[in-house]
Amino acid sequence: MPMIKPVLSLSNITKTFGRVLANDQVSLDLFPGEIVALLGENGAGKTTLMSILFGHYLADQGEILVRGKALAQGSPRAALSAGVGMVHQHFTLAGNMSVLDNVILGTEPLWGLKTRRRKACKKLEGLMKQFGLKVDPHAQVSALSVGEQQRVEILKVLYRDASILILDEPTAVLTPQEADHLFATLNQLVKGGLSIIFITHKMREVMAASHRCVVLRQGRVVHETPTRDTSPEDLARHMVGQEVEKKARQKLIPGNEVLSLKNISLSGTAGKTGLEHLDLDLRGSEILGIAGVSGNGQSLLADIICGMTLPDKGDILVHGSPMAGPSPGAMVRAGLGRVPDDRTSTGLIADMNLMENMASETYKKMPFSRFGLLNFKAMEKETATRVKHFDVRCPGLNTVVRNLSGGNMQKLILARELSGKPGIILANQPTWGLDVGATAYVHDRLLEAAQNGAGVILISEDLDELFLVADRIQVMSQGHLSPAMDIDDVDREALGLIMAGQGETHAH
């Protein structure tokens, strides 16, 4: 084999955040015309590594070579001018501006007298044609679908004539079919001379799209192999560090209907998807999964069930009786346990301590307060019990929750929401961003609640998760909710079609 020089080589990258070792002596080479999958569970250090490459962070140690030349660290500008482009997991687009504005930002000298829009537009349209990435250059970004926005992000990189493309969890926001389309695009880009690294935690994607894969675990490279020589099971073992066992779980006999949404409609604001005629029936002792690609109305649905948003039309029935004026407080009083998708800004008050967060829903009741006065002793005792029961690791109950890890924050929310033994539970993407251990913990608790008779709605973008724990499944697509299907009666492909709005349930 002739010596091919890598276009990009990271050597011995080490990075710590406080006491956490995020990257430990990581080395990685990318060869020309190659697609490398960087695989690892959440918190394994994938994004940190790529952020160091792109200059968002400064490594404590290590060296980055692009085409044999050392890359100045800590500067996105240096990375860009060396031909490294990155598509972030959270898009870095300004919604109020046009596609063209977003693409040309920073590509011309700042002190230029005039932006050369026409020339830029021509170049952009050329790229679109070349790689089959169609978007209206003059459209406002906020009016685009998520898939289109991702195309804009890729175009941003191509427009800068980058030769190395990094994608961070690019499929998180796509349907399985859209993801396949993305992989086709990546192949085309590679033919056009690019080299690509994409970050993922899904084995399926590694197998489908990469030439080679590198597995990170706890900040270290633990496995590196050509993709054709490996299997999903093998990768999973390396990723988690142990044999993953599939939980066998017994089917429960569903109970009475505990929560019903009847014909719920809500008009979307500012070009966002609304909800149209949703029907949903949740029974006790079951987990109802809501699948769908993000941005199809799941957050509105969650908001309605949490009492945060009032529907324009339709009824919400809790234990058979309609809710008169749904509000967050009313939903708490009606016995809903709600786990929101955003832990730090919705689920918890990040700048308050564990006790205060534990009391934040029921502070007006015994034992947290009496006659309007807070009872700190009872608060401490109650919090201590729950924290222990839910295995929340914290330096102390007086700790501000901002300092907890994501997994411990989620456990704290579960401790608050599930301690009252609610009959109805809404969990909106409860395992997002958690590592395998914490994910399994969340699943166990939800299954346990269902076993104890609660009805659980689990909104998730991760089909694997739903196949693992849900009893029935409904799919959200463009503000519509498909009828419920038994989990044993559906497969990934069928769900993918419904997610894309092309399934049989949308004959119209």
Place this chain on the structure above:
Amino acid sequence: MRIEPRENQSLGRLILALFLAVAAALSVCSLLILWSGASPVQGWLLMVKGALGSKFAISETLTRATPLIFTGLAAAVAFKAKLWNIGGEGQFYLGACMAILLGTDTGLSAWALIPWLFVAGALAGGLFLLVPTLLKTHMNVDEVVTTLLLNFVVLLFVNWLVFGPWKDPMSMGWPQSAPVVDAAALPVLLAKTRLHLGFVLGVGAAVLVWLFMERTVWGFEIRAVGHNPNASRFAGMPVNAVIVRTALISGGLAAMAGVSELLGVKGYLTTDLSPGFGYTGIVVAMLAALHPLGVVASALFVAMIYIGADSMSRAINISNYIADVTTAVSLLAVLCALFFTKYRIRRG
């Protein structure tokens, strides 16, 4: 360079930071004293002497601190809820107006009249702050600008009152209102000084506000809403109602400063009843890191600077505006210092 949140926040570090901030502010202002030709050491000694050098000096400092405690509390409570009430000055004057309105022509005894004037003044201030607050909660109007602009409106209103309908015919042409009845005057605490009951009321108010904020469910709601209104709403708290309640308390406290100052010091209304107590209250609250009991301490500190600067400016050739400069610099220094209690700067 990276800014990183600290994992633990200790009280010791907080106090040290505040101390350093004040020291930094004082040293900046030493430069101003140097500029005037005097030695800073001499200047600061003169200030300390002027503020604490005699029984009378101390009484003057305490008297000056009294309205600052109230306006400082007003700012502290509002800022805790992230309600940016910069209208303390206007609410102060409204409180004073209520005291004149109800306290000049009445036969009530002191026991009934003084509480009544405080309550009425507080109500007026609280309700007045309700206007910008409701505009904020219901119509998305930025309360910073509205409360600021309303200060000017109120001051012009007072100006009209003392030049027009409320002008005291006995005042020999000075623009001032008639005085309140004798029964309304706050008792003097120390003979031959101006120190009045208002100081005790202010300290009492600070303790009450502290207990309210830390111990009651309503205080808990205010703190929660201030930290994160979205999460508070999710948890079932009535966010808008909490903000409205906060406004009533904050406006009420600022107005009580006006009542106390009018009943305790002047007795009648003029347009210079407050040399910016409302604005200085913001500094007082920030110096105290919004802690109600800390407000008492920081009000005393700020009062010392003002009284001391007055005395220093008489002794050496320096403008007493140095007091305003010092408090402004302390505000900025404390802002920085509080930052370093919560964050650290790291390479990388």
Place this chain on the structure above:
Amino acid sequence: MDILQLFLETGFWVAMVRMATPLIFGTLGELICERAGVVNLGIEGIMAAGCMGGWMWVFLGGSLWGGIVFAACIGIAFGMLHSLFAVYLGLSQHVSGLGLTMLGSSLSAFVFRMLLPKATTPPKIVPFAPLDLPVLSHIPFLGEVVFSQTALTLLAFAMVIIVAYILFKTPLGLALRMVGENPMAVEAQGLSVLGLRTAAVCAGSAMMAVGGAFLTLSAFDAYYIGMVNGRGWICIALVVFSSWKPYKALLGCLLFAAFDAVQMRVQQQAGMAIPYQLYLALPYIFSIIALIIMSRKAAYPKALLIPFRKGER
């Protein structure tokens, strides 16, 4: 009194344009800051500092334009302070701005008193003279209303055009607007968020200070303490009124000044029937009403008030 009559007088329009000038500078300055995502509540103090500093420069023997440049430098200094606190450290923009207002107001009063301790009546300087441009100043009406003002007024109008051009037609303007919408996007494209914000805050503060200097170097010939008198706050209201657009800001300033000029004239003619304090209060009330009308649908720059810290999401 006949308000319609008033609109026929050229003198009224001249007064309007003159009174609008400091507001134009201040509003544009605040607009630049806010477009980049930073509210600058220091405006009132920065105007006060520019007002005193510019005047003092001239009083101590400097040239008029030197005074303007000096005021702008003072503005930049304050802008750097605000950037340090609100941009680099990411502290509360509200508190930092208020602190700077207190600092600017008190420091200018202090310096004035220190340099002129014995001044009982405010000493005077020779301010900018009205322009007498060939042709332009002799156009009927327009010549008198616009081209016979002082050079600073023309500069203010020019700044509107320049700021609008920079914001909407140049790469720098695109970057500035983007940094107020989504700083992450700017960072990801290799530009410095903190640098751009600092530049915007400094440039904006310089304009505010020049607006203040207009008061002492053009509108009037002396400085007195408290001269800015809330104009800074009014500028902040006008920025919201303008929906962060320079030409609308100009319109807002002119409208406001027209209103102010009308109230002054009516006040003179009405005598004592209506208290003059009411007229003086009207501009503030008008600002609040304008805020209320515009706030409902105000499209704030998305990242306004939100500090940016590298590597933090």
